[in-house]
Amino acid sequence: xxxxxxxxxxxxxxxxAGAAFVLYQLMSSRMTVGASxxxxxxxxxxxSKDLETGALITERELRTQxxxxxxxxxxxxxxxxxxxxxIAPIHEDSPFYETSLAPKGAGAGFAATIPKGLRAFAVHxxxxxxxxxxxxxxxxxxxxxxxxxxxxxxxxGSAMGTVTxxxxxxxxxxxxxxxxxxxxxxxxxxxxxxxxxxxxxxxxLLTLAAQQTIQLVLRNPADRxxxxxxxxxxxxxxxxxxxxxxxxxxxxGEAATGKTAVPAPPVAPxxxxxxxxxxxxxxxxxxxxxxxxxxxxxxxxxxxxxxxDEARP
Numbered sequence: 077x078x079x080x081x082x083x084x085x086x087x088x089x090x091x092x093a094g095a096a097f098v099l100y101q102l103m104s105s106r107m108t109v110g111a112s113x114x115x116x117x118x119x120x121x122x123x124s125k126d127l128e129t130g131a132l133i134t135e136r137e138l139r140t141q142x143x144x145x146x147x148x149x150x151x152x153x154x155x156x157x158x159x160x161x162x163i164a165p166i167h168e169d170s171p172f173y174e175t176s177l178a179p180k181g182a183g184a185g186f187a188a189t190i191p192k193g194l195r196a197f198a199v200h201x202x203x204x205x206x207x208x209x210x211x212x213x214x215x216x217x218x219x220x221x222x223x224x225x226x227x228x229x230x231x232x233g234s235a236m237g238t239v240t241x242x243x244x245x246x247x248x249x250x251x252x253x254x255x256x257x258x259x260x261x262x263x264x265x266x267x268x269x270x271x272x273x274x275x276x277x278x279x280x281l282l283t284l285a286a287q288q289t290i291q292l293v294l295r296n297p298a299d300r301x302x303x304x305x306x307x308x309x310x311x312x313x314x315x316x317x318x319x320x321x322x323x324x325x326x327x328x329g330e331a332a333t334g335k336t337a338v339p340a341p342p343v344a345p346x347x348x349x350x351x352x353x354x355x356x357x358x359x360x361x362x363x364x365x366x367x368x369x370x371x372x373x374x375x376x377x378x379x380x381x382x383x384x385d386e387a388r389p
Contacts, residue, residue: 117142120150120171121157127166129257132184133158133177147171161188165258186256196250196271197279199290207294209264212252216297217272219244223288237310243285245302246295248273 119140127137135158150171151157157172161184164176178188190196199219203209211217222240250256253267270292274282282290358371 115144117144118146119143120146120152121154122169122171123166124168126168127162129162129165129189130185131162133160133162133172141169149173149175151177161185163189186251186254189250189256190273193275194273195276195279197274197282198269198271199282199286199292200268201270201292202268203266205290205292206252206267206270207292209252209266210262210294211249211270211292212258212262212265213249213256214258214297215249215262216295217247217249218242218293218295219247219272219282219285220291220293221285221288222291236312239307239309241307242303242305243281244274244278246300247278 120143121138122141124137124139127133131137135154138154138157146152150173157177160180161178161182162176163178166172166176178184179192182188186196199205201211207217219242220240221243222238224237225239250271250273252265252270255265255267256271272282356371356373358369360367360369
């Protein structure tokens with residue numbers, strides 16, 4: 077009885093050991109297959125922290141991150157990233173792109189944020205000209221200039237008075253004072269100088285306009301349409317045809333501009349009646365073979381419409 081029990085236990089132990097071995101081999105083969113099918117990743121350089129506009133990238137701002145594939149346009153070489161300025165904010169763990177970095181050798185700071193071919197023009201402003209401090213980096217403005225035309229000054233005055241016209245439209249504000257970083261909340265900043273991003277030709281116009289009176293007009297950054305305006309003069313405010321305009325707002329909040337009031341044309345007075353022709357008397361005088369006719373007004377006859385006399389034979 078004891079030998080039989082020992083035999084059964086030995087058989088059970090051998091079966092369990094074989095099953096464990098088979099299970100181990102099966103799990104090992106599956107793990108090997110899983111490891112062989114694991115996707116291959118690549119290392120991409122990303123920002124180790126948030127980088128603001130104007131910052132200079134060093135090796136401390138770099139670290140690698142595993143990607144299944146390299147993002148389109150991302151820089152993969154460290155030497156293409158370090159010692160370059162940031163011209164657009166870069167968030168932590170974001171790859172580096174050429175559009176976010178200044179050209180090699182351009183350095184960092186405010187000058188590196190100026191795109192190639194454009195210029196930063198400084199305009200002296202106050203709270204009114206600077207649109208109550210809302211002309212901050214990233215906003216877009218129109219530039220108005222007011223003054224007296226040179227021809228009118230040489231003549232000793234102008235019948236039109238001061239003239240105002242829109243000089244430039246859809247101009248980007250590069251910085252408000254020394255702050256050239258965009259504020260996500262768009263808070264106003266009262267400064268004395270605003271830098272505008274312009275072309276060299278526009279910079280020449282602004283230099284001349286600085287001798288006159290400049291006014292900045294804030295516009296919606298999404299509104300990129302250029303509008304042609306004829307300008308305005310002081311004389312138009314007080315003379316010429318007066319226009320009556322009314323602005324109504326309907327229930328949907330839509331504004332409707334009133335139409336220009338045009339005066340009615342003057343009514344011509346009625347024409348005076350034509351007086352009737354007086355009655356006439358024709359007298360024929362025969363002298364030999366000569367005949368003469370004479371016409372006289374009959375003073376005793378009432379004035380009646382004239383009639384055509386019949387020819388005499």
